[in-house]
Amino acid sequence: xxxxxxxxxxxxxxxxxxxxxxxxxxxxxxxxxxxxxxxxxxxxxxxxxxxxxxxxxxxxxxxxxxxxxxxxxxxxxxxxxxxxxxxxxxxxxxxxxxxxxxxxxxxxxxxxxxxxxxxxxxxxxxxxxxxxxxxxxxxxxxxxxxxxxxxxxxxxxxxxxxxxxxxxxxxxxxxxxxxxxxxxxxxxxxxxxxxxxxxxxxxxxxxxxxxxxxxxxxxxxxxxxxxxxxxxxxxxxxxxxxxxxxxxxxxxxxxxxxxxxxxxxxxxxxxxxxxxxxxxxxxxxxxxxxxxxxxxxxxxxxxxxxxxxxxxxxxxxxxxxxxxxxxxxxxxxxxxxxxxxxxxxxxxxxxxxxxxxxxxxxxxxxxxxxxxxxxxxxxxxxxxxxxxxxxxxxxxxxxxxxxxxxxxxxxxxxxxxxxxxxxxxxxxxxxxxxxxxxxxxxxxxxxxxxxxxxxxxxxxxxxxxxxxxxxxxxxxxxxxxx
Ligand code: BG6
Numbered sequence: 001x002x003x004x005x006x007x008x009x010x011x012x013x014x015x016x017x018x019x020x021x022x023x024x025x026x027x028x029x030x031x032x033x034x035x036x037x038x039x040x041x042x043x044x045x046x047x048x049x050x051x052x053x054x055x056x057x058x059x060x061x062x063x064x065x066x067x068x069x070x071x072x073x074x075x076x077x078x079x080x081x082x083x084x085x086x087x088x089x090x091x092x093x094x095x096x097x098x099x100x101x102x103x104x105x106x107x108x109x110x111x112x113x114x115x116x117x118x119x120x121x122x123x124x125x126x127x128x129x130x131x132x133x134x135x136x137x138x139x140x141x142x143x144x145x146x147x148x149x150x151x152x153x154x155x156x157x158x159x160x161x162x163x164x165x166x167x168x169x170x171x172x173x174x175x176x177x178x179x180x181x182x183x184x185x186x187x188x189x190x191x192x193x194x195x196x197x198x199x200x201x202x203x204x205x206x207x208x209x210x211x212x213x214x215x216x217x218x219x220x221x222x223x224x225x226x227x228x229x230x231x232x233x234x235x236x237x238x239x240x241x242x243x244x245x246x247x248x249x250x251x252x253x254x255x256x257x258x259x260x261x262x263x264x265x266x267x268x269x270x271x272x273x274x275x276x277x278x279x280x281x282x283x284x285x286x287x288x289x290x291x292x293x294x295x296x297x298x299x300x301x302x303x304x305x306x307x308x309x310x311x312x313x314x315x316x317x318x319x320x321x322x323x324x325x326x327x328x329x330x331x332x333x334x335x336x337x338x339x340x341x342x343x344x345x346x347x348x349x350x351x352x353x354x355x356x357x358x359x360x361x362x363x364x365x366x367x368x369x370x371x372x373x374x375x376x377x378x379x380x381x382x383x384x385x386x387x388x389x390x391x392x393x394x395x396x397x398x399x400x401x402x403x404x405x406x407x408x409x410x411x412x413x414x415x416x417x418x419x420x421x422x423x424x425x426x427x428x429x430x431x432x433x434x435x436x437x438x439x440x441x442x443x444x445x446x447x448x449x450x451x452x453x454x455x456x457x458x459x460x461x462x463x464x465x466x467x468x469x470x471x472x473x474x475x476x477x478x479x480x481x482x
Pocket of ligand 1: 158
């Protein structure tokens with residue numbers, strides 16, 4: 001657990017939005033209730049809804065109870081929590097509004113110097129980020145301005161840009177106002193307990209790491225599947241599509257954690273160096289290679305979703321074969337399947353090992369070797385399972401594959417923190433380990449842009465709801481790995 005932070009103020013842009021109401025306010029409430037926050041903290045919401053402080057408090061109270069009732073386990077504490085909320089009403093592109101924000105920060109700082117430490121949280125569409133940052137600077141609230149002593153940090157939600165060009169522009173604007181060590185590009189997947197366990201599993205056990213390479217591993221499969229569609233996010237999805245929504249961030253971050261080398265030390269930058277190297281080793285896509293490496297799909301019924309164009313070509317599914325061109329992984333395909341409206345909601349990583357050189361037991365009944373696997377369950381099951389062959393009881397010498405399984409929920413009494421609890425605490429404490437550094441972010445966009453550019457004109461295949469995507473994805477497995 002990060003040390004208890006000093007007094008601070010969180011300024012949330014997009015405070016009336018879904019993410020803030022479902023994740024941020026419930027997480028801040030619970031952290032304060034569990035004693036992880038200092039007694040003096042406050043949240044200032046910024047938006048154009050025209051609320052007074054009191055109206056904003058009422059709005060947050062009602063909506064959080066509606067959207068995240070499980071987080072409000074004590075109404076009285078929640079009411080007290082809401083008293084710490086304030087509101088600044090402004091258009092986000094209106095510089096004058098940021099002077100009001102400045103004044104509000106100074107006004108609410110109190111005797112404890114609560115304005116000293118400021119965390120700006122951008123929970124807004126990426127197109128608004130540049131104007132917000134510019135206006136913060138003009139109002140004297142940039143990362144290098146010090147209206148009072150203390151730290152300044154800025155958390156930027158995904159999607160961080162729309163492609164490499166826009167991500168670069170946003171990075172440049174941010175860096176005019178904040179140093180890289182003040183910028184927290186969030187990918188909530190990195191706050192998930194089983195995702196954090198990937199490195200621990202690999203680097204704290206002597207028995208797996210020696211096998212974790214091209215000599216022993218046949219292939220890696222990363223699945224990020226959801227059994228539901230785009231819900232009410234039609235407008236967002238039409239702009240984004242699955243490659244940008246999932247592959248560019250969650251998918252490539254999982255891949256980097258699986259493929260990275262051991263870091264020199266457990267410092268944020270040592271870890272981020274190794275992840276960045278993996279992303280740099282990922283082979284880019286071209287018109288020539290894309291047919292055998294990528295299948296995209298769109299679920300039947302997508303065109304009828306609210307906010308979706310009747311002739312939309314946006315993908316809600318992708319199956320991609322990545323190749324990591326480095327010493328450890330050369331020739332090992334990393335398959336990534338991600339999509340909406342698939343068979344079930346599951347995120348898992350399966351490492352399949354090569355078969356032993358001779359299959360003695362084949363002639364006794366098991367035709368082909370059933371390879372060993374390590375299965376890292378990320379959600380809903382938080383598990384690690386190992387598949388191996390074992391002798392079936394009885395007279396015959398026949399092997400059956402069996403699983404040995406560890407499950408977080410049954411092995412530990414204590415519950416882990418949710419991603420937003422953890423990442424908020426990390427940001428406040430100044431720990432960037434689980435936030436994306438600029439080089440990795442831009443390289444991820446280069447990779448996804450190369451897929452999208454190569455696909456130009458190739459339309460997504462339709463797939464039935466609750467299937468596992470278009471059948472055309474079989475051709476990816478059939479193509480040679482290298
Ligand atoms: C978000 C995506 O980043 O992650 C969503 O925009 C997706 O499309 C969500 O549903 C999945 O996150 P989780 O943690 O709920 O599985």
